[in-house]
Amino acid sequence: MTEPSIRLRGLTKHFGSVRAVDGVDLDIADGEFFAMLGPSGSGKTTVLRMIAGFEAPTNGSIELGGVDVTGKAAYDRDVNTVFQDYALFPHMSVQDNVEYGLRVKKVDRDERRRRAAEALASVHLDKYADRRPSQLSGGQRQRVALARALVNRPKVLLLDEPLGALDLKLRRSMQIELKQLQREVGITFVFVTHDQEEALTLADRIAVFNEGKIEQVASPAELYETPANPFVAGFVGTSNLLTGPSAVRLVGREGAFSIRPEKIHLDPAESESLQRATGVVREVIYLGASNHYVVDLDAPEPVSLTVERQNLHGASDQSLRQRGDQVSIGWLPEHVIALTEKEN
């Protein structure tokens, strides 16, 4: 087996008394598009900064392509970073920004020009080479930052919330561009995000961070369909958590379970072999493509489930339910995900 692109072992970072990162073990394969997902303060950005070399770990080791780089400075590591606010040099033209890495590595002028032009062309910015970063839009700056990093042909590209500063529409189109770019250059991309949708869309594999630790590493589908624990189930997608007596009542056994809203049928036909319950609609949330119903069940203890229903018939749909309606719901037993409770 070949060496992984990135190998983290027991990676730990303390800031004073705060354990920002707490014993992270992780292997990221060559050419993988890898996401580090988690809420703010979960340690994902600190891990990225330690891989880049901006932060020294308190403990543990970092290997890049099988070589230990734990003690090496940022400029001695074969990785490049796309910063959250892009960190373009405001006093240099776009061209000079992109050439910077080659310039400080003493690549000769002609080759520098050529490679920078290539990199700018690959992000469709060849016409903007003479502009200053301040004269570009957010999306264009983002692409300059990408070109500036990729022109160095690093083994790994690190991206810190790469699309965080862009508006929704631009974010969608940049997601597609990023994915294409990664396939073209074929190097490892590691990106940090707090946006679960972005992680699911872009990544081959995702590590979910929480309080400095990794909760689960899995493909997007695995992560969504079989979350390892309540935290992952709650953080990735919307999820109905069932524990205690209500779990016993609705699922039929003790433990912690999750059911995704779209897996619950509203007013199912009698013939289907579902686990069923009845309740009252407390809230109707219109989402455009679908509706979410929050249904209060008369379980032994009060429990409410979110039910998603595709908006197939438009607003005039006769079967749309109102607040206060009595409804029946049901789900297939195999859509109930058993979770392992975290030991505290």
Place this chain on the structure above:
Amino acid sequence: MRWILGATTVGVLGLIYVPLLLVLVNSVNTSRTFQWPPPGFTTMWWQRAWESSGARDAVWISVRVALIATLISLVLGTMAALAVQRFDFFGKNTVSLLIILPIALPGIVTGVALKNAFVSIMGVNLGFWTIVIAHATFCIVTVFNNAVARLRRLGGNLEEASMDLGAHRWTTFRLVTLPMLRSALMAGGLLSFALSFDEIIVTTFTAGEGIQTLPIWILQNMFRPAQAPVVNVVAAVLIVLSLVPIWLAQRLGGDDSLPAAH
């Protein structure tokens, strides 16, 4: 209400600038005692001032003192600002406070203290360089403050980006940090030059025998009836000259082509 504010503004500004204007007018006043209204126009005092070797020497010394003190402040102030803004070390806040303190200390205290240190403790003869060093102690503050403010606003991202792209610390400083600091350093340097140029109290204590900066020369010649018109001309020149750095400093200080820090 508006006209009261307007009148107050005009009154206050008048109080400051009319006397300055008088200095300019008197420099071409034929009357040696600045008789008002001026009985006639003359360029005689300008001629005399130009020929006064005392004034010329004093200007030259002041310029040199201010230039060297500013240069020292630029180097040390920038280094101190980088240390305080970019690194963590024990006693950082104390060091920061100690660097800024000299600008707040009464000049007479600084003067006496430095004179004692130079003469009694170090056994150095007072001269040109003792003035330079004394001036640098407070000139450094303007550079330091400007640089610290700029560095804080910039954040460390650009420097990290530079190192991420393979540049070592010195290259990063040369290609990224210094260009970003340039206008702040220019503004700080100009202020520092101005501070040194008109300093009188600390200079009185730290100047060696026979070394006269311009402010001291003016003070000593002001009350000699024969020299009063010449002093007046020197003052007029200084008024005009001091407009230049202030104007430059204002323009540079307002240079906001930089991104706001996050």
